[in-house]
Amino acid sequence: xxxxxxxxxxxxxxxPIRIRADGRGIEEGGLTxxxxxxxxxxxxxxxxxxxxxxxxxxxxxxxxxxxVEALRAGLAMGADQAIHIQDAxxxxxxxxxxxxxxxxxxxxxxxxxxxxxRLATDDNAAIVGPAIAExxxxxxxxxxxxxxxxxxxxxxxxEVEGAVEILELSLPAVITVERTINEARYxxxxxxxxxxxxxxxxxxLADLALAPDDLGPPRVELLSLTPPPRRQxxxxxxxxxxxxxxxxxxxLHEEARVL
Amino acid sequence: xxxxxxxxxEHTDGHPRKVTLELLxxxxxxxxxxxGRVAALVLGESxxxxxxxxxxxxxxxxxxxxxxxxxxxxxxxxTAVISPLVAREQPSLLLIGSTAAGRDLAPRxxxxxxxxxxxxxxxxxxxxxxxxxxxxxxxxxxxxxxxxRDGGLRIAVVLPNVFAPAPADAxxxxxxxxxxxxxxxGAIRTRVAGMTPVARETVPLTEADIIVSGGRGLRGPENxxxxxxxxxxxxAAVGSSRPPVDSGWVPHDYEIGQTGKTVxxxxxxxxxxxxxxxxxxxxxxxxxxxxxxxxxxxxxxGVASYGVVGDLFQILPLLTAEVRxxxxxxxx
Numbered sequence: 001x002x003x004x005x006x007x008x009x010x011x012x013x014x015x016p017i018r019i020r021a022d023g024r025g026i027e028e029g030g031l032t033x034x035x036x037x038x039x040x041x042x043x044x045x046x047x048x049x050x051x052x053x054x055x056x057x058x059x060x061x062x063x064x065x066x067x068v069e070a071l072r073a074g075l076a077m078g079a080d081q082a083i084h085i086q087d088a089x090x091x092x093x094x095x096x097x098x099x100x101x102x103x104x105x106x107x108x109x110x111x112x113x114x115x116x117x118r119l120a121t122d123d124n125a126a127i128v129g130p131a132i133a134e135x136x137x138x139x140x141x142x143x144x145x146x147x148x149x150x151x152x153x154x155x156x157x158x159e160v161e162g163a164v165e166i167l168e169l170s171l172p173a174v175i176t177v178e179r180t181i182n183e184a185r186y187x188x189x190x191x192x193x194x195x196x197x198x199x200x201x202x203x204x205l206a207d208l209a210l211a212p213d214d215l216g217p218p219r220v221e222l223l224s225l226t227p228p229p230r231r232q233x234x235x236x237x238x239x240x241x242x243x244x245x246x247x248x249x250x251x252l253h254e255e256a257r258v259l
Numbered sequence: 260x261x262x263x264x265x266x267x268x269e270h271t272d273g274h275p276r277k278v279t280l281e282l283l284x285x286x287x288x289x290x291x292x293x294x295g296r297v298a299a300l301v302l303g304e305s306x307x308x309x310x311x312x313x314x315x316x317x318x319x320x321x322x323x324x325x326x327x328x329x330x331x332x333x334x335x336x337x338t339a340v341i342s343p344l345v346a347r348e349q350p351s352l353l354l355i356g357s358t359a360a361g362r363d364l365a366p367r368x369x370x371x372x373x374x375x376x377x378x379x380x381x382x383x384x385x386x387x388x389x390x391x392x393x394x395x396x397x398x399x400x401x402x403x404x405x406x407x408r409d410g411g412l413r414i415a416v417v418l419p420n421v422f423a424p425a426p427a428d429a430x431x432x433x434x435x436x437x438x439x440x441x442x443x444x445g446a447i448r449t450r451v452a453g454m455t456p457v458a459r460e461t462v463p464l465t466e467a468d469i470i471v472s473g474g475r476g477l478r479g480p481e482n483x484x485x486x487x488x489x490x491x492x493x494x495a496a497v498g499s500s501r502p503p504v505d506s507g508w509v510p511h512d513y514e515i516g517q518t519g520k521t522v523x524x525x526x527x528x529x530x531x532x533x534x535x536x537x538x539x540x541x542x543x544x545x546x547x548x549x550x551x552x553x554x555x556x557x558x559x560x561g562v563a564s565y566g567v568v569g570d571l572f573q574i575l576p577l578l579t580a581e582v583r584x585x586x587x588x589x590x591x
Contacts, residue, residue, distance in 0.1 A: 219375030
């Protein structure tokens with residue numbers, strides 16, 4: 001079974017960020033970038049399927065030069081090959097445009113399965129996976145917590161409001177995964193050595209037989225990033241527990257009026 | 260393009276979801292400013308009876324798509340019905356709730372009709388004729404303002420509990436517009452094979468007005484009973500931070516934060532939660548936050564409206580009893 005996994009390189013969620021002076025992005029100097037956490041679970045799922053059924057796992061990213069490190073991390077986990085889409089057109093791309101590019105790179109691979117993380121932890125968009133499914137003309141399942149493969153089919157679990165939905169879909173398909181689907185492995189030392197030697201295929205818009213007009217203009221535009229409003233730290237209630245609890249309920253009832 | 264604002268009306272047990280009512284209320288403001296109408300779009304096996312309630316809650320028109328294959332949400336069927344309809348009617352803006360179905364559908368639909376799409380919206384405003392949305396990014400370390408560009412449909416996927424629903428106005432009646440539906444069963448490539456309810460005390464977390472949430476400080480799964488008692492007294496939902504999920508005390512469905520749900524209740528009671536950035540990312544826009552923690556240095560106190568430093572095993576039963584007393588007095 002051949003599997004493509006989409007990977008995004010994102011700032012480490014633990015790291016503080018500095019917003020650029022023009023407000024249109026963040027300062028990258030000194031910032032640590034890592035593979036998107038959910039994508040690691042997608043890679044893990046792909047590797048487990050490969051270990052059971054054979055086939056190849058291909059990683060695909062679209063991003064600047066530094067994004068190659070996310071591909072190397074996935075190769076070190078055990079993926080077989082990697083494609084890096086690099087093009088000036090990426091600068092202005094919105095998520096739908098990005099999905100069109102990724103779909104163009106995935107289409108020639110004749111995959112049985114395309115796996116993505118549920119979302120990327122930098123922009124939380126959760127757009128690219130289902131949009132790739134549309135551009136490839138494939139069925140989709142999103143935010144999947146469990147994946148079982150049958151003959152040309154997949155059976156998945158999804159968290160919906162107040163229930164777990166069990167969905168059956170035909171393959172090939174695009175599936176985005178939730179973090180609880182598996183425990184992602186760490187790269188092995190031999191894996192890291194092998195990843196260093198693996199050639200990464202670079203693709204431009206022209207390589208993908210796309211012209212800038214094929215992508216269409218981006219339909220959304222980031223106007224600004226600002227720090228979140230600071231919450232005022234409130235009041236610490238002091239005293240013996242029974243008195244403190246009485247006072248808390250009084251405040252919630254009379255001051256906050258939420259009870 | 261019309262000036263109309265549309266709302267995808269999700270429903271459960273014959274009634275619109277809470278987020279649908281919130282979106283209808285917001286759509287009224289936006290449509291009034293744009294000089295357009297509010298339309299709700301409802302799909303289902305026999306959703307026509309919902310039109311009355313959708314009208315009373317703000318819809319001027321209700322597009323009703325009725326078909327046995329629409330009984331449960333599937334990506335293929337919903338996209339097949341909605342995309343030709345929006346291409347023909349050309350609404351200016353389509354609001355979709357950030358639900359499991361909404362998040363699954365919106366990108367697929369946007370890719371098909373080449374709409375502009377922004378997800379996780381915490382505000383939707385008009386700014387000099389442009390539709391501008393606000394959304395938290397980067398573990399809520401920044402707030403992004405994003406503008407739609409002209410050139411077709413705009414789709415905003417909006418977080419629940421952000422807008423207040425308008426009260427029902429029984430004198431309002433919406434025009435009901437049937438949507439012709441032709442669906443090829445073979446073109447629906449997913450089949451819902453089952454639905455297993457997750458045992459929940461009350462409403463889904465994302466819709467709850469009050470959430471009682473527990474962290475590592477609860478020390479074990481059995482102690483979530485303390486939260487459930489308090490939640491029952493408050494009519495609240497129970498959530499958790501990440502450690503209880505990773506320890507297997509509660510299912511992932513409970514998790515609030517970067518790797519779980521984003522919630523926006525009126526009141527969030529954090530019990531034994533230290534307040535790691537990844538947790539704060541999912542709850543720090545709650546209107547009021549109460550923190551109960553034995554460590555006075557815990558970062559959760561930095562965002563709490565009211566803090567109680569102490570032993571939650573002592574405080575929670577007292578709090579439950581005190582809330583019951585208040586509720587009994589209110590009922591009496």
